[in-house]
Amino acid sequence: MLDATPKKITERRALRVNPCKTCEPVGAMYAALGVHRCMPHSHGSQGCCSYHRTFLARHFKEPAIATTSSFTEGACVFGGGSNLKKAVKNVFDIYDPDVIAVHTTCLSETIGDDINTYIQQMEIPEGKIVVHANTPSYAGSHIVGFGNMMSGFIQYLAEKKAVSNGKIGIFPGFVNPGDMREMKRLAGLMHGDYIMFPDTSGVMDAPNKGHYEMYPKGGTTIEEIRALGSVEKIFALGELTTKAPAIKLKEKCDVDFAALPLPMGVEATDQYIMELSHFLHTEVPESIEEERGQLVDIMLDAHANFYQKTAAIYGDPDTVLGLTAFALELGMVPKYVLTGTKNREFTKKAEALLAKFGANDCKAVDNGDLFELHQWIKNDPVDILVGTTHGKYIAKAEDIPLVRAGFPILDRYVHSYMPIVGYRGAMRLLELIGNALMDRQDRDAADEDLELVM
Secondary structure, three states: OOOOOOOOOOOOOOOOOOOOOOOHHHHHHHHHOOOOEEEEEEEHHHHHHHHHHHHHHHHHHOOOEEEOOOOOOHHHHHOHHHHHHHHHHHHHHHHHOOOEEEOOOOOHHHHHHHHHHHHHOOOOOOOOOOEEEEEOOOOOHHHHHHHHHHEEEHHHHHOOOOOOOOOEEEOOOOOOHHHHHHHHHHHHHHOOOOEOOOOOOOOOOOOOOOOOOOOOOOEEOHHHHHOOOOOOOEEEEEEHHHHHHHHHHHHHHHHEEEEEEOOHHHEEEEEHHHHHHHHHHOOOHHHHHHHHHHHHHHHHOOOHHHHEEEEEEEEHHHHHHHHHHHHHHHEEEEEEEEEEEOOOHHHHHHHHHHHHHHHHOOEEOOOHHHHHHHHHHHHOOEEEEOOOOOEEEEEEOOOOOOOEEEOOOOOOHHHHHHOOOHHHHHHHHHHHHHHHHHHHHHHHHHHHHHHOOO
């Protein structure tokens, strides 16, 4: 006889379908590009480096420079030490960077290459620097790789001086150059003397001057990274990404830090501004108060179009938390909140945020994928999707508007120049989400009018 006992549906653990993340070296490469005259170096095969460069170039629409150890079968058997030493010599001879930032790949991590020892054995030209970070592709995500590379620079370069330099340090998190510019602008209006690390503004949004510059003028300088060891305090924005590097700096140089959410929406931006105000002992200038007032005014004007609209929000953990918080401030219901990065702290923070606004029936998941999100939406649809390019397949299949925000966005332009942080960034998000919802309402109304005519 057949067993009629209902089978328990087990959680899918060993497989991800359309994962909501990419691998650690992508994040490490992006962090290294935020250092002035730095050449990111992929210690692995050429294919790995090509993929990671392509991923970044498609998002930023800018060349993502990087070199590779070019592993072949021999390196797989005997290790990649010889490849790395030759590569570093060639890179300094040909491309003349000030620093080479080595990150590992699946293959070099599986072999067990000791990068630190290899670096000690190298003949590095005078005045040049080589740093490294371990970034196995089969663990973590690009967010983890970004933080690991930050920690690598800190471990190699940060120096504690006897006297503080009186500056603050800003760790911006995994955000676009436009977001970094906005964070710096707000800090400047608060009269803060700051060091931002890393800083991809002026690198991944460099202007076209009619000739190619391998090393644009942007990026955090080596001297500034060294000076992080003597700053007064670190503001680690996007705490799930930058808290680990802040802890590394605290351990090495005893620099205090404040771990803050990305300044997205009203409350989180208020928190960033007030932390700066309290630490710098400065008043909030009228120009910032005006921006905040304009945002609140727009939110009130458009409230009827946002109230109780449901959303699915997905992407990088800190970005998703910021988008979720702003959606709740708009009166929306973020029914599904998902990140592909495995981080239980994300789920705790998301659930606390939802509970704060009384959205207790919403679902928050880390280490998820877009196939899973699609199944939830099929069972219980939402009014709008907010997230990265890869959600467009869900949007098309279920006929739901998609607002692109976060990383990666591969099929649109200009996004990396325009901030989604700060009060100005919130205005832009409000416009994008509001217009997408209103376009959908107009279309639905047109369909109803057509049915009446027929």
